[in-house]
Amino acid sequence: MSFLTLDRVSHHYFSKDSYTKALDNISFSLKEGEFISLLGPSGCGKSTILSIIAGIFRQTDGQVLLEKKPINESELAIGYMLQQDYLFPWKTILNNVLLGPKIHNKNVEKLKPTALELLKEVGLEGVENSHPASLSGGMRQRAALVRTLINDPKILLLDEPFSALDYQTKLKLEDLVGKLLKAYHKTAILVTHDIGEAIAMSDRILVMGANPGTIAKTFEVPIELRNQLPLTVRKHPKYQILFDKIWEELEEKETEKGLRSHEK
Numbered sequence: 001m002s003f004l005t006l007d008r009v010s011h012h013y014f015s016k017d018s019y020t021k022a023l024d025n026i027s028f029s030l031k032e033g034e035f036i037s038l039l040g041p042s043g044c045g046k047s048t049i050l051s052i053i054a055g056i057f058r059q060t061d062g063q064v065l066l067e068k069k070p071i072n073e074s075e076l077a078i079g080y081m082l083q084q085d086y087l088f089p090w091k092t093i094l095n096n097v098l099l100g101p102k103i104h105n106k107n108v109e110k111l112k113p114t115a116l117e118l119l120k121e122v123g124l125e126g127v128e129n130s131h132p133a134s135l136s137g138g139m140r141q142r143a144a145l146v147r148t149l150i151n152d153p154k155i156l157l158l159d160e161p162f163s164a165l166d167y168q169t170k171l172k173l174e175d176l177v178g179k180l181l182k183a184y185h186k187t188a189i190l191v192t193h194d195i196g197e198a199i200a201m202s203d204r205i206l207v208m209g210a211n212p213g214t215i216a217k218t219f220e221v222p223i224e225l226r227n228q229l230p231l232t233v234r235k236h237p238k239y240q241i242l243f244d245k246i247w248e249e250l251e252e253k254e255t256e257k258g259l260r261s262h263e264k
């Protein structure tokens with residue numbers, strides 16, 4: 001059964017002196033627990049899709065349904081993870097994690113053991129009383145992940161969360177986040193420019209075209225590549241085949257984007 005559905009979603013940005021058609025007729029759906037990635041040329045509307053799902057603004061046309069209800073009427077249960085961790089520097093890691101529940105008037109004391117357990121699961125045991133400045137970039141992103149998971153979101157939106165990290169840390173985090181989301185049966189959408197990352201983490205990859213943003217092609221990730229260590233995935237023969245197909249599709253979309261901008 002479909003958990004999240006985007007049905008013919010279009011979006012226009014209007015400002016005083018400009019008009020941008022960012023999305024045109026976007027339709028896709030996710031089952032509960034599914035992980036998909038959005039890949040596409042810069043400006044094709046990947047972040048716009050995430051913002052609409054998060055309820056930050058409403059689409060111009062079409063419908064977004066979460067468990068069959070329009071998303072703006074559903075209890076907002078969306079977690080967001082971004083390139084920057086946005087941890088508050090003056091708060092300890094534990095207090096950063098517990099900030100969301102505190103704002104939502106939840107029983108923070110009761111949630112403390114869960115927060116500590118999650119911090120332990122991501123390898124941050126012992127740093128709960130430290131401040132973000134004393135942690136590495138990878139550790140901070142792990143803390144940001146726990147801050148998202150503590151709210152028990154129905155959907156996780158991951159907007160290039162690993163792009164600022166060094167390669168080794170990035171692979172380790174891909175593995176950790178992938179495993180954790182599977183263990184908690186979370187539905188997730190990842191926006192990335194990294195084909196390898198998309199293949200290593202997803203069940204399905206949606207390649208977008210630009211000007212305006214459309215879904216150009218969907219790639220299923222072969223079952224042999226799922227739930228594997230990111231490095232193991234990258235060594236599998238099926239990985240290179242899929243990588244090349246996606247690369248080719250992206251090259252085509254980049255060229256089309258260039259041609260369309262010249263036409264304008």
Ligand SMILES: Nc1ncnc2c1ncn2[C@@H]1O[C@H](COP(=O)(O)OP(=O)(O)OP(=O)(O)O)[C@@H](O)[C@H]1O
Binds near residue numbers: 015041045
């Ligand atoms: N607030 C805004 N006002 C006007 N136009 C916007 C606004 N936000 C985005 N756009 C335009 O909408 C289109 C889609 O932008 P969006 O940021 O969603 O793309 P993206 O695929 O996430 O890009 P990138 O990969 O570079 O992050 C672009 O043409 C962008 O310039």
